[in-house]
Amino acid sequence: MTVRTLAGHEVEVNDEGFLTDSSEWSPDVAEALAAEEGLAPLSERHWTVLSYCREDAAEKGEAPGLRRISKNSGVGMKELYKLFPDGPGKLAAKVAGLPKPKACI
Amino acid sequence: MTPVTAPAPATETQPTRDATTAPQPIQKVAIIVSKGTLDMAYPGLVLANAARMTGIEATLFFTFWGLDVVRKDRIDNLHVATVGNPSMHIPTMLGGLPGMEGLATKMMRKEMDRLDIPPVRELMEILDAAGAEIYGCQMAMDMNHLERDDLIDEVDDVISAMDFYDKAAGAQVIFI
Numbered sequence: 001m002t003v004r005t006l007a008g009h010e011v012e013v014n015d016e017g018f019l020t021d022s023s024e025w026s027p028d029v030a031e032a033l034a035a036e037e038g039l040a041p042l043s044e045r046h047w048t049v050l051s052y053c054r055e056d057a058a059e060k061g062e063a064p065g066l067r068r069i070s071k072n073s074g075v076g077m078k079e080l081y082k083l084f085p086d087g088p089g090k091l092a093a094k095v096a097g098l099p100k101p102k103a104c105i
Numbered sequence: 106m107t108p109v110t111a112p113a114p115a116t117e118t119q120p121t122r123d124a125t126t127a128p129q130p131i132q133k134v135a136i137i138v139s140k141g142t143l144d145m146a147y148p149g150l151v152l153a154n155a156a157r158m159t160g161i162e163a164t165l166f167f168t169f170w171g172l173d174v175v176r177k178d179r180i181d182n183l184h185v186a187t188v189g190n191p192s193m194h195i196p197t198m199l200g201g202l203p204g205m206e207g208l209a210t211k212m213m214r215k216e217m218d219r220l221d222i223p224p225v226r227e228l229m230e231i232l233d234a235a236g237a238e239i240y241g242c243q244m245a246m247d248m249n250h251l252e253r254d255d256l257i258d259e260v261d262d263v264i265s266a267m268d269f270y271d272k273a274a275g276a277q278v279i280f281i
Contacts, residue, residue, distance in 0.1 A: 026171050067221070077235060081157075087159040089158025091161065
C-alpha cells in the first residue's frame with residue numbers, strides 16, 4: 001500500500017494503483033486517475049459508466065464486471081471499449097476508485 | 106568399470122528481478138480452440154474475454170472440433186462430454202448411458218446461468234464487440250464440407266494454420 005496525492009487529496013492505493021478505500025474517491029481524484037491512464041478529460045459517457053460502477057459496487061460490495069456494466073449502465077459493450085480502449089474491465093473500476101473486478105466477463 | 110560421474114550441478118542462480126529483468130506484461134494472446142464440447146469451449150472464450158477486458162489483444166482460432174463453437178447449427182447445442190472426462194467423477198461406463206450427456210449439459214448450463222455467465226452465442230457477440238479477432242480454420246472447414254455462411258457472423262475470416270501464425274505475431278499462444 002502506498003499513500004499518494006491525487007488532485008490535492010491523499011489517497012491510499014495498492015500496488016496496481018487501485019484505491020484501497022473507495023470512500024477516499026472524489027470526481028477530482030477520478031480526473032487525476034483518468035489523466036494517468038490517458039483518458040482525460042472524462043466525457044459525459046465516461047461519467048455515466050463511472051456513476052453506474054460506484055452505485056452498483058455500493059449495493060453489491062464489489063466492482064461490476066463488464067457484461068453487467070454494458071447491460072445496466074446504458075453504455076454498450078462496443079462503446080465501453082471506445083471509452084476505455086486499454087481495458088474497460090480494469091480501467092472503469094480503477095478510475096471509479098473501486099477494487100479490480102473479480103468477474104471475467 | 107568406469108564410475109559414472111554425475112554432471113556438476115548448475116551454478117547459475119535464478120536471476121533477481123529488477124527493473125531490467127522484470128517480466129513484461131502480456132500484450133497479446135492467440136487462443137486455439139480445438140474442442141467443441143461446452144466444457145472446453147468456455148475456457149478459451151472466457152480467457153479471450155478477460156484479456157480484452159484488461160487491454161490485452163486477443164485472437165481466437167477455431168479448429169477441428171472447436172469449429173462447432175462457431176457453427177450456426179451447433180453453437181446453441183454444445184454438450185458436456187461425459188465419456189473420457191475424468192473430471193466428471195462418474196465411471197466412464199455410466200457416462201455413456203443414454204441421457205447422461207444431456208443431464209450433465211443441463212447442469213452445467215444451470216450453473217453458468219447462476220454465475221451470470223452468458224451462453225456461448227452471447228459470449229461470441231461480446232468478444233466481437235470487444236474487438237477480439239475471430240477466425241475459423243480452413244482445413245477444418247473443408248473436412249466438414251462447410252462454407253463461410255455456415256459460421257456465425259462474428260467470425261472475421263476463414264484462414265489456414267500458416268495464416269494463423271501470421272495473425273499471432275507477438276502473441277502468447279494458448280492451445281485448448
